[in-house]
Each structure stands twice: as C-alpha cells, then as structure tokens.
Amino acid sequence: MSAAIGVFDSGLGGLTVVRELRKRFPAHSICYLGDTARVPYGTKSARTVERYALRCQEFLLKQDVGLLMVACNTASANALPAMVASSPVPVIGAVEPGALTALAASRSKRIAVLGTLGTIRSGAYEAAIRKQDESAHVVGMACPLFVPLAEEGWGHTDIAEAIADRYLSELFAGEPDVDTLVLGCTHYPLLRDVIAKVCKARAPLPVTIVDSAAAMADQAAGYLSAAAGQTQAPLRCFVTDASRMDELAPRFLGEALEAPEMVDL
C-alpha cells in the first residue's frame, strides 16, 4: 500500500510508535490522532475505552488512511475487536505484536507485562500469548506511576528507580522465573534504562525487555514498503486538546512536532 498510516493513541505517548515508523518506513505519510482531551485511558472501564476508540477510528478513516495502528495499549486491550469489526482497512493493535515478540524471546515461558491498570486488568496480553502457547505463564503488573514519571521528564531520576524497584521487587518476589518483560504502554520506553537497571539488580534470571512500539513496526512491515533513501513523508498530527503539546511531544517523538490541529470528537 502507499496510502497514509493512521496512528491512534489516547495521548501523545503513541509518538514513540510514530518515531519507529518514520525511521523504518520513511516513504509513508502518517496521520496521528491523540485523544488528549480524554487521556489517560488506562484508568477507565473497558466500555468507555471502546466508545472513545471507535469515535477516534472513525475520524482517522475519514483521513483516507490505508492501515490503522492502535498505539495505545489500553485501547488495543479493550477495543481492538470492535475496531477491527468496523474498519475497512487493516488494524494493528499494540498487544499482539508485543505478545508474539515476548513469546519468541522467552526461554522460561514466564513472561511479565508492565502496563496501565486498564491494560493489565483486561488480561489481553495473557490471552494473546496463551493463544499461541498454552504452556506459557503470564504475569501482569500495573504501574500507575510510570506515565506521570515519563511525562514529568523524570525517567532517569533516583525517584524513577525507587518506584520501578518497588513495582519490580514485588513482581520478581512472586515470579522469580520471569525472563522476559514487555513494556506494555507507549510511555514506558522513556523509563527503559531504569527498568533494565532494576531488572539486573532484582531478577534472578537475565531479563529480555520487549518494547511494544518496535514490535508493532515489525508487524506493520507486512503492509508497508521500506523504501530507503527517500525524503521523509509528512506527519500530520491531530489532538482533541492542545495542553502541554510543546513540552511532551518532543519527548516521545524525539524531535519537535509541527503545530497539531485541534479536533472536537
């Protein structure tokens, strides 16, 4: 396909997926929608998340995209079946790519998933992993402090380390054989170094960290051309609320973002 890629997220964290896509598929233009007026989805019920996700999908489909990527793990975990059912173009969620990559990486077949409350409560990663391998064991750990930490720009502080230590100590105490850890939220790559450090200190086994943004780009490769040497195709960005754009967007995208357009959904 040569049409644009539509990327949907509850907020701006999905720009970590855009960053990956732009690097690997520069020929494809990208249309991003961040539902920043309603962020975060992670604390909302499945029903509410589905309602908002469908409204956002409808908007992106009107922008003539040929592939939809649901960067938001919470939306993927709770709304993907409904989104797939009502989309004429392929829809890639965040959960399945991360789940398959984790399963391929794990020797012990004991996999931990870090995510928002909504993602963990949905059991979506566990379902996706065990659909492939019933013998695999999946443990979820909700880490509600990680998103505000990443947004505050404190991803590399001692405080981030203390918080990661609190969550992961509890995790490894209960599940010492975990050897693979999925970063099941778009914000968590900003805490990757701290999480890796705590894993080294606390995990009995060496732990492989799987980033769901990178795993999504792997899966998108089936639909996209990776033509190199081209100029970068445009990125168009829509948000439902303009708050903190200038401060947050570059943290996730890795570069400045041109002024986003406001939409009322």
Next chain:
Amino acid sequence: MSAAIGVFDSGLGGLTVVRELRKRFPAHSICYLGDTARVPYGTKSARTVERYALRCQEFLLKQDVGLLMVACNTASANALPAMVASSPVPVIGAVEPGALTALAASRSKRIAVLGTLGTIRSGAYEAAIRKQDESAHVVGMACPLFVPLAEEGWGHTDIAEAIADRYLSELFAGEPDVDTLVLGCTHYPLLRDVIAKVCKARAPLPVTIVDSAAAMADQAAGYLSAAAGQTQAPLRCFVTDASRMDELAPRFLGEALEAPEMVDL
C-alpha cells in the same frame, strides 16, 4: 436552605469535600457527581475543562440541588465564572475559600499553592489572593505525581516523601519566605503528613498548611444549617465511569460508599 448539596468533581477526590460536609452538616443530603470517565482535568486545557464542567453542572441542577460545590480545583480555576453565570443556585468553588484562608493564615504574605498543572497554569489562586491583598506574593508549584501517588495508596511511603522533597526543595529554594502552603487539589490531603514533614525539613519559616476541602466547608456554612444530633442524611453518588470505585472511594471518603449510579454525559 434545606435542599440537597450538589458536589461536583472530575473524579473521586472530591469525596474529601463530601467527608467534611457530612461531618459538619449532617442534615443535608448530598448529591455527588464524579466525572470519572474524563478524569483527570488537571492536564486538559481551560476550554475543554469548561465544556465538561458545564455539562456536569447541568446534570446536578436537574437533581434539584440548592447549592453547588465545585470540589475540583482545576474546574474551579478554569470554569467557575461560566458555571456561576449559568446556575440559578449559589456555586462555591474550591479556589476562593482556600485563597482567603491562606491569606488570613500568612504573616509573610508569601503563599505557595500546590496543585495540578491546570490549576497552577490558570493562576486562579494568585488572582483570588491578590484581589484581596495586592501586596501578597503567590507562587504556584504543579505536582503531577501527587494524584497517582494518592490513588496508589502510597501517601505515607518513602517514595512519596522523596517526591514531595523534590517539589518542595525547589519551591523553598526559590521562595524562602513562604509561610503558608495551600493543598490546592482534592487528592492532596492524603499526602498531608508527608508534605508537613518535608516542610519542617526544608522550609526556613514554620509553614501553615491550608486544606481547601476544609476551607470550602467553612464557606458553605453561610448557606447551610449545622443542626447537630440528627441522623446522617443520604449521600447519592453518580459517576461517568465505574472504574476503581471500590478501591478509591473509601480512601477519600473515609468510609465505604454505596454503589454509585452510572451516567453518560
């Protein structure tokens, strides 16, 4: 008046205000609305907050309340004029009571306000304080980690102390003469002990902590009867999303909450 009190909040934190009202005005029934589907307001723009707040007010007015209390500091800071303009009953916001109490408590007339990004960015406390006393100096400090800390139930941990220390050290380094600190968010009373401890360690002057929930109840006294010895009038609770009610509500209310009713606004 003898009608019900309507209490509006972006989420469940406003139950700290309900707790105060029930203690002081037991004869008045309370109708609470938490816009839990859209919480938090603190990261959203003024325009979006105003839009949601007016929709919530409309709902509460239909419940036949005789007094409206806007427990949410962000909504008070950004939407109060619009709410007052479209309400037939008195509306008490969170900002003015906290501001007046702080001004009365301060000797140095250098007052710090802790709040969400939205509250601090609005400058509402500063405006309310300086309307009374132009010579007063107000400094705002956004503390985005405090809400998730309170919701995680980590209000008394070393991590909460380290985070409070990071925010308040910066505050007192820049403003050594602050002698009064307003807890400008419904969640912050759950961190009060830790904040008080850090103030003792870091503030050059003794610091008075002002809780805006208590200040609101003081202002409501002008409209309500404090008849004692009565049985507790009913509390009816509405939410726009049911997520985490059972876990969070008792933390703020100080007792279990009967099953809330869902409304789609």
